[in-house]
Amino acid sequence: MARAASTSQKIAWTVVAWAVAFVIFFPILYTVITSFKTEPEAIAGINLIPSGTLKSYIDVQTQRDYWRPFTNSVIISLGSTLLALLIAVPAAWSMAFSPTRRTKDILMWMLSTKMMPAAAVLVPIYLLFRDFGLLDSRIGLTLMLTLINLPIVVWMLYTYFREIPGEILEAARMDGASLWNEIIHVLTPMAVPGIASTMLLNIILAWNEAFWTIRLTTTNAAPLTAFIASFSSPQGLFWAKLSAASTMAIAPILIMGWFSQRQLVRGLTFGAVK
Amino acid sequence: MLRRNDESMLTSRLSFEHLPKAEAIARSPFKGGYQMTLKSLMLGACSTLALASVAQAQSTTLTIATVNNGDMIRMQSLTDDFTSKNPDIQLQWVTLEENVLRERVTTDIATKGGQYDVMTIGNYEVPIWAKQGWLLPLDNLGDNYKVDDLLPSIRSGLTYEGKLYAAPFYGESAMIMYRTDLFEKAGLTMPEDPSWEFIADAARKITDRDNNISGICLRGKAGWGENMAFLTALTNSFGGRWFDENWQPQFDQPEWKEALQFYVDLMKDAGPSGASSNGFNENLTLFQQGQCGMWMDATVAASFVSDPDNSTVADKVGYAIFPSKEGVDNNGNWLWSWNLAVPAGSSKAEAAQKFIAWATSQEYTELVADKEGWAAVPPGTRTSLYENEEYLKEPFAQPTLNAIQAANITEPSVKPVPYTGGQFVAIPEFQGLGTTVGQLFSAALAGQSSVDDALAQAQQVSVREMTRAGYIK
Numbered sequence: 001m002a003r004a005a006s007t008s009q010k011i012a013w014t015v016v017a018w019a020v021a022f023v024i025f026f027p028i029l030y031t032v033i034t035s036f037k038t039e040p041e042a043i044a045g046i047n048l049i050p051s052g053t054l055k056s057y058i059d060v061q062t063q064r065d066y067w068r069p070f071t072n073s074v075i076i077s078l079g080s081t082l083l084a085l086l087i088a089v090p091a092a093w094s095m096a097f098s099p100t101r102r103t104k105d106i107l108m109w110m111l112s113t114k115m116m117p118a119a120a121v122l123v124p125i126y127l128l129f130r131d132f133g134l135l136d137s138r139i140g141l142t143l144m145l146t147l148i149n150l151p152i153v154v155w156m157l158y159t160y161f162r163e164i165p166g167e168i169l170e171a172a173r174m175d176g177a178s179l180w181n182e183i184i185h186v187l188t189p190m191a192v193p194g195i196a197s198t199m200l201l202n203i204i205l206a207w208n209e210a211f212w213t214i215r216l217t218t219t220n221a222a223p224l225t226a227f228i229a230s231f232s233s234p235q236g237l238f239w240a241k242l243s244a245a246s247t248m249a250i251a252p253i254l255i256m257g258w259f260s261q262r263q264l265v266r267g268l269t270f271g272a273v274k
Numbered sequence: 275m276l277r278r279n280d281e282s283m284l285t286s287r288l289s290f291e292h293l294p295k296a297e298a299i300a301r302s303p304f305k306g307g308y309q310m311t312l313k314s315l316m317l318g319a320c321s322t323l324a325l326a327s328v329a330q331a332q333s334t335t336l337t338i339a340t341v342n343n344g345d346m347i348r349m350q351s352l353t354d355d356f357t358s359k360n361p362d363i364q365l366q367w368v369t370l371e372e373n374v375l376r377e378r379v380t381t382d383i384a385t386k387g388g389q390y391d392v393m394t395i396g397n398y399e400v401p402i403w404a405k406q407g408w409l410l411p412l413d414n415l416g417d418n419y420k421v422d423d424l425l426p427s428i429r430s431g432l433t434y435e436g437k438l439y440a441a442p443f444y445g446e447s448a449m450i451m452y453r454t455d456l457f458e459k460a461g462l463t464m465p466e467d468p469s470w471e472f473i474a475d476a477a478r479k480i481t482d483r484d485n486n487i488s489g490i491c492l493r494g495k496a497g498w499g500e501n502m503a504f505l506t507a508l509t510n511s512f513g514g515r516w517f518d519e520n521w522q523p524q525f526d527q528p529e530w531k532e533a534l535q536f537y538v539d540l541m542k543d544a545g546p547s548g549a550s551s552n553g554f555n556e557n558l559t560l561f562q563q564g565q566c567g568m569w570m571d572a573t574v575a576a577s578f579v580s581d582p583d584n585s586t587v588a589d590k591v592g593y594a595i596f597p598s599k600e601g602v603d604n605n606g607n608w609l610w611s612w613n614l615a616v617p618a619g620s621s622k623a624e625a626a627q628k629f630i631a632w633a634t635s636q637e638y639t640e641l642v643a644d645k646e647g648w649a650a651v652p653p654g655t656r657t658s659l660y661e662n663e664e665y666l667k668e669p670f671a672q673p674t675l676n677a678i679q680a681a682n683i684t685e686p687s688v689k690p691v692p693y694t695g696g697q698f699v700a701i702p703e704f705q706g707l708g709t710t711v712g713q714l715f716s717a718a719l720a721g722q723s724s725v726d727d728a729l730a731q732a733q734q735v736s737v738r739e740m741t742r743a744g745y746i747k
Binding site for chain 1: 350
């Protein structure tokens, strides 16, 4: 139902949209601004013009190694995403194209695991990790993040797959396509945008996950979240250094998000309009 | 798969047929030949493993958990001295925010995860954790370790049933830092042992709202280690206590009412705006920017406010002991130390103690002084440091020592108490209870509730919490 909107309405909505976007983006912007301030400046109150010093960046890099946590972040976020897709694509495919009476219940049950506060299972998980020798290991963390994000990945993929008309697949079958041909030549091209945006979102979620990544690691597998956490201080000023560390930690994911925003937006709004 | 395997076995068996028998047997996978190879392989592997474990024994890696503060960062940069003396020990650091560190370390230690070999904990935790059997006693610090040189008040806080469970890295008490220029201008002289009455009077005189100068800056941010640290010390000095001998909370007693009313009134008249969200760092900034006439907080602040790089008032700071109330002989008994301890789960206790002995030794302080000057030396742990002429030249050295020596955490109040701890109560429940009460008092400071209401609620939650925890029968 298209409806003509007057120019003034359009302008008003544009302004509102920009304002909302700015409010949402402001914390990140202010983190970047603060990273270019001196410590006393950073704590002095809201001030949008920094003195432009790079001291915090220098301090951060001389005090701690950036590259090891960075590498860990890349490995565990990519690893957990690929692993999650490997499990979720067949799961979502079967639920979308051959649903049973219990499919909805299974989906709800999967989502319900996200409703439990993480702290509630900290000790059992920690004990399991200890006994399997997974504490402070990238494999352990990759598994953990896979499991955490799996419900979301399955849900997202399920929504995308449902949008693909089953008739097309049937038509392919009628033409004699085998199961593999059906998946590779018919389903995949149609599902790629959905898979891509799920993948991107999952990488972002895994990159930013701070509860388990800090609690299940010490040094070897500690990712960038632990790197940021190390700059908070009980006595002494640390806002500027913390901001510099945060900026360095979010920069890669921000850049990745920037370049893939078209896919992200497309994926996130996929199926929103029927 | 199975079939393919069978086939390949068959092929290998067949291919041996042209060989002389002995050789065929030797190569046959079924007749000892491969077993021999396997044996020698295993022998080789074993010896490699043995070699590797010898190498491992030669090189131990210690994982050290620590908070992010200046002294700890400095120590990390000076560890070459340790590793060059102990080439068989490697160090790796985990630095976390104080509360995250506490939670992280508690999880690991309670589950015996063994992720840490050395950890940094406060003197609040040491007796509690030692009692739980979570820490190893430090009985192997070496012959050269001068344990008797540790300041007695600090050492007693780290001792449980006669054994030392942690070694102090730095120690602190609380004292007054004040602006000498503002005192002079107002015609005031700081007495040697100031009373709260004098402080209140002086704070109101110095306050100059037009020039953005508050007479006094005190902690107001809610938390057991934030406003409750100060308010507990304040109430100690007013003759109050958290619990009586039967663990009955004392917020309904006149001392708490007097102390809290005094604090709220004083902050209203002479404190900075928004004081209820000020903690150590916020007050430090205000003081460094010349906006506080007086600030009472941890002695470690002295090295920050007197640092000309960051402080605009570096050469105008005077120090005095934490005040007491007239007629009450008590200076608050604030005592905190960051200490190094070995968790019970560590399998590298020997190396860990070697490291602790190095980091908390007299030689370490000399190393820091040599590299970065005496002002950078971690304060408050050793008597010998305060006998050092060079160190005593630092203006905050003697006041810090006086403050630490005046603190007695075994008798924090003039009235008898069933607990130890100066600005805290050394029971596991204090973190939660202290923070809840801190929120009530922070609200009173912000004017959201009256002092009487805050105290009544504090009494109510404390009685409930202490009953539930089994202290009150």
